[in-house]
Amino acid sequence: MNEDIRELYQQMIMDHNKNPRNFHAMADADRTAEGYNPLCGDHFKVYVKMEGEIIKDISFDGSGCAISKSSASMMTAALKGKTRAEAKALFEEVHKMLSRGIGEPFDAAKVGKLATFCGVCEFPSRVKCATLPWHTLLEGLDPTGKQVTTE
Amino acid sequence: MDRSADAKIFDVEQIRKDFPILREQVYGKPLTYLDNAATTQKPLAVIDTLTQYYSKENANIHRGIFCLSEQATKRYKSARHKVQEFLGAASDKEIIFVRGTTEALNLVAQCYGRTFLKAGDEVLITHMEHHSNIVPWQMLSEEIGIKLKVVPINDQGELILEELKKLLTDNVKFVAVVHISNALGTINPVKEIIRLAHAKGIPVVVDGAQAVAHTPVNVRDLDCDFYAFSGHKLLGPTGIGVLYGKKEFLEKMPPYQGGGDMIRSVTFEETTYNDLPYKFEAGTPHIAGVIGLGVAIDYISSIGLGRIEAYEQELLNYGTEKLLQVPGLRLIGTAKHKSAILSFVLGEAHAHDIGTILDRQGIAIRAGHHCAMPVMQRFNVPATTRASLAFYNTREEIDRLVAALHEVTEVFQ
Numbered sequence: 001m002n003e004d005i006r007e008l009y010q011q012m013i014m015d016h017n018k019n020p021r022n023f024h025a026m027a028d029a030d031r032t033a034e035g036y037n038p039l040c041g042d043h044f045k046v047y048v049k050m051e052g053e054i055i056k057d058i059s060f061d062g063s064g065c066a067i068s069k070s071s072a073s074m075m076t077a078a079l080k081g082k083t084r085a086e087a088k089a090l091f092e093e094v095h096k097m098l099s100r101g102i103g104e105p106f107d108a109a110k111v112g113k114l115a116t117f118c119g120v121c122e123f124p125s126r127v128k129c130a131t132l133p134w135h136t137l138l139e140g141l142d143p144t145g146k147q148v149t150t151e
Numbered sequence: 152m153d154r155s156a157d158a159k160i161f162d163v164e165q166i167r168k169d170f171p172i173l174r175e176q177v178y179g180k181p182l183t184y185l186d187n188a189a190t191t192q193k194p195l196a197v198i199d200t201l202t203q204y205y206s207k208e209n210a211n212i213h214r215g216i217f218c219l220s221e222q223a224t225k226r227y228k229s230a231r232h233k234v235q236e237f238l239g240a241a242s243d244k245e246i247i248f249v250r251g252t253t254e255a256l257n258l259v260a261q262c263y264g265r266t267f268l269k270a271g272d273e274v275l276i277t278h279m280e281h282h283s284n285i286v287p288w289q290m291l292s293e294e295i296g297i298k299l300k301v302v303p304i305n306d307q308g309e310l311i312l313e314e315l316k317k318l319l320t321d322n323v324k325f326v327a328v329v330h331i332s333n334a335l336g337t338i339n340p341v342k343e344i345i346r347l348a349h350a351k352g353i354p355v356v357v358d359g360a361q362a363v364a365h366t367p368v369n370v371r372d373l374d375c376d377f378y379a380f381s382g383h384k385l386l387g388p389t390g391i392g393v394l395y396g397k398k399e400f401l402e403k404m405p406p407y408q409g410g411g412d413m414i415r416s417v418t419f420e421e422t423t424y425n426d427l428p429y430k431f432e433a434g435t436p437h438i439a440g441v442i443g444l445g446v447a448i449d450y451i452s453s454i455g456l457g458r459i460e461a462y463e464q465e466l467l468n469y470g471t472e473k474l475l476q477v478p479g480l481r482l483i484g485t486a487k488h489k490s491a492i493l494s495f496v497l498g499e500a501h502a503h504d505i506g507t508i509l510d511r512q513g514i515a516i517r518a519g520h521h522c523a524m525p526v527m528q529r530f531n532v533p534a535t536t537r538a539s540l541a542f543y544n545t546r547e548e549i550d551r552l553v554a555a556l557h558e559v560t561e562v563f564q
Contacts, residue, residue: 001562002511005558008507009504014562014563017499039519040519041520041527064501065501065502065503065504067503067504123507126503129503
């Protein structure tokens with residue numbers, strides 16, 4: 001099998017794709033946002049319950065490719081209990097990792113388990129899949145009223 | 152050069168040599184190009200024609216009093232004649248050059264639809280139309296209040312003709328139907344549909360984008376009133392397409408755009424429009440594209456569409472059989488009469504993941520809704536993976552596709 005493919009579809013990504021965490025609607029969410037990439041068909045809703053500045057609970061539902069779905073799953077797992085500012089800082093690091101040049105390093109310590117998405121930068125057309133859940137979350141945290149898309 | 156004379160041998164390896172891109176590699180793998188429904192590759196004859204035109208012959212047509220312009224005009228006219236013969240049209244005045252199928256269909260909706268249809272009139276389309284044969288009619292609906300009626304399809308992806316007959320009421324004033332579905336491969340019985348519509352005096356436009364490079368088309372035999380296709384799906388350049396229209400319709404329709412070439416005389420008080428086909432071709436046309444399209448038609452005719460169709464059917468049968476052996480693979484579109492388009496879903500794997508994995512093996516396929524979202528909704532899938540074949544594809548390429556699909560299964564087990 002192609003090495004880049006093996007690196008892209010790592011076991012952890014495939015596990016989260018098959019058994020997504022926090023994969024449900026949240027009836028008492030105080031924030032929700034919807035992200036949709038019409039060309040791909042990736043379509044997710046992110047639900048957040050805040051307690052002050054802290055993300056008390058977070059979940060998602062919808063459908064999409066393995067990259068977008070596992071990204072959403074791992075994002076929710078990583079952010080539970082984090083503050084709004086911490087969530088944004090983490091996305092900045094994730095974004096740096098995803099959009100870095102091929103072969104360039106990234107700060108693995110800052111992204112934790114999300115480093116499993118480091119292979120996505122080899123596939124420029126798939127970066128938008130990994131970032132869709134994150135941009136959807138940001139809209140939830142600071143609503144602008146716009147439909148979220150990364151296409 | 153007349154290879155059609157040699158009817159028995161279809162020498163695909165020889166044909167492949169005419170297409171320089173087929174020698175390219177992607178990620179160190181030979182390019183396996185299976186996205187022909189999106190656009191076909193170009194034979195050297197077409198590529199050389201464009202280079203030759205721009206490096207030695209470029210001039211604007213119709214008005215120049217100099218050698219190059221006269222030559223360009225002659226070649227432009229001769230290409231129109233080639234299209235006329237290719238489609239079996241009665242006159243080259245019935246051949247309108249446009250940018251592509253999309254523009255051709257918009258022209259019909261705007262120039263025929265907006266002029267001759269009125270609020271409450273129904274336009275009958277099908278569930279398997281490409282967005283380009285849905286949206287122009289929806290826009291017209293917003294503009295003048297026509298209604299859209301949709302002929303349903305069955306689980307195989309075939310039109311339900313009984314339903315079509317029921318929907319063909321006296322309220323229907325126009326029918327717009329796709330010849331071959333880009334998402335399913337279904338070949339529609341357009342001749343029969345046209346016959347049914349004409350029995351009630353209803354004109355018909357056929358979207359031939361997926362047909363002209365894969366099956367012989369004769370507009371007079373079909374008796375369609377309009378027929379649309381794109382040059383780039385017929386080995387020609389992008390940005391050039393054709394609308395065939397019966398003279399009686401084109402003559403009574405108003406122009407599409409105003410500008411140079413489409414007029415006979417202009418004063419600030421009054422403008423007299425030019426004759427067909429120029430009435431519909433405002434401005435400097437895509438001259439190189441038209442000449443290139445003419446060469447593409449010469450090329451495909453030298454091989455022969457009958458032979459191409461037979462070869463592609465054989466390839467389709469082989470591909471269908473091989474794909475169905477991939478565990479968890481389900482074909483979307485299993486019509487009895489099918490063109491060489493293999494649209495499928497594979498287990499839990501999303502079409503874009505499949506596309507990425509195949510790409511690294513040098514295999515170019517399409518993943519998505521194929522600009523036919525209603526088809527995806529009908530089959531309750533977000534997207535499909537589509538391999539669409541052309542006469543330069545081989546069994547070996549299908550084997551490569553199948554091997555790569557096993558790799559997908561491995562990743563997604």
